[in-house]
Amino acid sequence: MTRLDLGIPGLRRDPAAPPSTVGRPDVPGLVDRFGRQARDLRVSITEKCSLRCTYCMPEAGLPAIARDDLLSAVEIARLVHIAVRDLGVHDIRFTGGEPLMRADLAEILARSSAVAGGASISMTTNGIGLDHRIRELVDAGLTRINISLDTVDRDHFARLTRRDRLPAVFAGIRAAKEAGLTPLKINAVLMRDTLAGAADLLAWSLENGVRLRFIEQMPLDADEAWARDNMVDAAELLDVLGGRFELSRPHRDDPSAPAEEWLVDGGPATVGVIASVTRSFCEACDRTRITAEGTVRSCLFGDEETDLRGLLRGGADDRDIADRWRAAMWVKQAGHGMGRTDFVRPKRSMGAIGG
Template identity: 40%
Template sequence: MAILEDRFGRSFPYLRLSVIEACNFRCTYCLPDGFQARAGRPQPLTREEIARLLRGFAGVGLRKLRLTGGEPTLRRDLPEIIASAAAVGGIDSIALTTNGTLLDRRVARWREAGLTNLNVSVDALDRERFHAITGHDRLDEILRGIELARGMGFKAVKLNAVLLKGLNDDQLPAWLDYLRERDVSVRFIELMRTGDNLAYFERHHLRAEALETQLQEAGWRLLPRAPDAGPAREYAHPGYAGRIGVIAPYSKDFCAGCNRLRVTHTGDLRLCLFGNVGIPLRPWLQDDGDRDRLVAALQAQLGLKAIGHRLHEGETGMTPNLSTIGG
């Protein structure tokens, strides 16, 4: 079977697909003023278009799918999208990244539809800090939803927290208490500069290496990275049931192990989160007979993928904020 491979020898079995742009949170690092709906926006991909997209990707090696937003759970047909993905041969991991506000009401249905992995954004375990960062006082119900999900047999339940200097950088002791008896992974994500957050970035950016030094000094040990793993460097400790992952986009060789592509909610292929080009795939998603043309377009674009992002040089590409592409 043909696989997607770029000129640097990297293969791409992992797709992050945004299914909606809208979000119901007002996170200070992403959408501090909330999502602003505007007339005339292109509509998100339909379920039929998504199914054709996934069948095309699966034909060239897709094994891992992550559904993102905005906030993907705002799509009412999310269970049907999950079920459609689960019916595509070859895809053995279907993950969802969510803010968790609908977990307690809908996670059972997503699991039944075929969801295998769950990521929930939880930027702080302190209720007031969480409210200050996200604009919502809903931490307690989100944590209840996570506890419910933990008993449903997911391959993995992971929590995501963006590292923010002066806002949540003193939360590590609380996280360690949380992980002592819970078999979940908490992933700390270094704040990335995007097109519209320069002042915020300069005020709150914290290098992930500082956290890794803390972990190592406390006895946490770096685990070997699986060939098909995501971008996190994962740590374990014999005294804790849970693990800690660190995503450090400004670290040396961060892009060397890149194995993922992104498609926006309107069907544009993004070779890199911080790339400058979006290639519309939607024209090849209108008919089942267009699959060969879709695959040819994917293979042609991989020849243009750069060796890495240019965040160190202050180039953020065409991403104004992470809600537009799902991170």
């Protein structure tokens, strides 16, 4: 199979032909045509992962990206610096694939933290191996962490991820808690075969003092098995959780935050629900993404990509890179469009885009 077959297309934009900026106001931030401004940067640093979750990765994994095609620690830090200093970004999150698969992760964090000013430095991970590296990562500047965990049933975990590694994830969670990375958030993708265990996962989260967020599954799986009529939506999840817990006062602490938070049994504990498909929050989206190969991706569901790596390696100055980034975000689409009859799923899978 080719890279395109498994969701890693070639560049959508030639560096010599930037997106049109007709009508764009002369402002420094990453604004788009719909009045949104991107302040949250997601940086994918690898396509590799230690798991093979069915909603993300093919069983054999994604095709390897040549080492020279990945952004280096120095290049990543330069983009972080431009984003914070020139473009109004104030949250930096490193993703994958699995960030812990990069041997130079601590260097990436340290170099980025050194130029990030007051921006937060966080990471989304499956937690495998985190217990062995947590100290160096915190020392390098890691301030927050999200850990992916869809079930606390070991058999279900092994089937879903195609790897029997649940104890290793638990070890990573314990290490993050002991290192003081709080609030520690747990991300769980809603799947039909794990819905029955959703209440158990919430009970475990409450017992362990972590903040659980359920996420509706999106059509970003490399196997392209997602079907709208078979997905578990937020309403069905809330019915299941409501059979065991009292959920009340749904709210959002931040209008641009994707999770709707519910008080559990009167609070103060909460459970979050990210209804990416059925209760779209695209109109408040404030994210910009850099893929592991150094392209700007303005939307999870938009295949248009703008190359920054070529500029980084071609001698462009920071001003040119910032302008190209602004142009890429100006043409961001209105939303994912999953409710339309002409919806076409993106060519990249989640593992190839970065979560």
